[in-house]
Amino acid sequence: MLPVASVKARTSPSSAGPAKRARPAAEKSVVQMVSVAELPTRSGTFRAVAFAPDALGNEHLAIVRGQVRGVRGVALRIHSECLTGDVLGSLRCDCRDQLHASLEALGQMSSGVLLYMRQEGRGIGLTNKIRAYALQDRGHDTVEANHLLGFGDDERDYAVAADMLRALGVHSVQLMTNNPRKIAGLREHDIEVVGRTPVVTPVNRFNAGYLLAKQKRSGHWLSIHELVQPASQPAAGTDAAGEGEPQRVSAAQGG
Ligand SMILES: [Zn+2]
DSSP states (O other): OOOOOOOOOOSSOOSSOOOOOOOOGGGOOOOOEEEEEEEEETTEEEEEEEEOOOTTSOOOEEEEESOOTTOTTEEEEEEEOOIIIIITOOSSSSHHHHHHHHHHHHHTSSSEEEEEEOOGGGGTOHHHHHHHHHHHHTTOOHHHHHHHTTOOSOOOOSHHHHHHHHHTTOOEEEEEOSOHHHHHHHHHTTOEEEEEEOOOOOBOTTTHHHHHHHHHHSOOOOOOOTTSOOOSSOOTTSOOGGGTSOBOOOOOOOO
């Protein structure tokens, strides 16, 4: 086991970080644990672990169940904040479904972690995400839209997530994901990924195009077929049929 990053709660913000021992670059601390509190949820009881803002000013949160320190193959979901999906229930993406499916699954386990990363829009920010949606309404897919705005299709960096895990004493995970980049990203930052658990969410006519693009263009392990006709333009004036009509398509490949 790697030594656990020394992270102490602090009560006042300080621009000068704590004196650090020389550590390998991969272990350099970029986030600091600040406070822990119990968090009962609809999916079970967790601990909310708050971290000080990272270099970009984002305040990330770890939702921890049970004892995870030093455990091998801790169940882990890394979730990127999605205001429109997580909070507003947007059907343009699968974020809310993935978040709730993950919390439900973790709530059934004796231990596990969900990292809630405040990196809206896969790292491009809320305003740019809405600009990307506007481009998608004109017929571009999610990847093209990001490129037109001058971003990659996924701007996320897993250094902060890996550092949060180290702060929690987690060095080895079983990752709940369909995204191969998350596995590579964690491994790049010295977190052992012992396996993957697919996250299966429903497909609806509003998110089918987005999911197809994630599958075809970003290499996500999904099996979205032409069972659902993507709506290139969310039709104004129709009722938000998505909730009623989603067709449960297995969005996960076995392996
Ligand atoms: Zn989303």
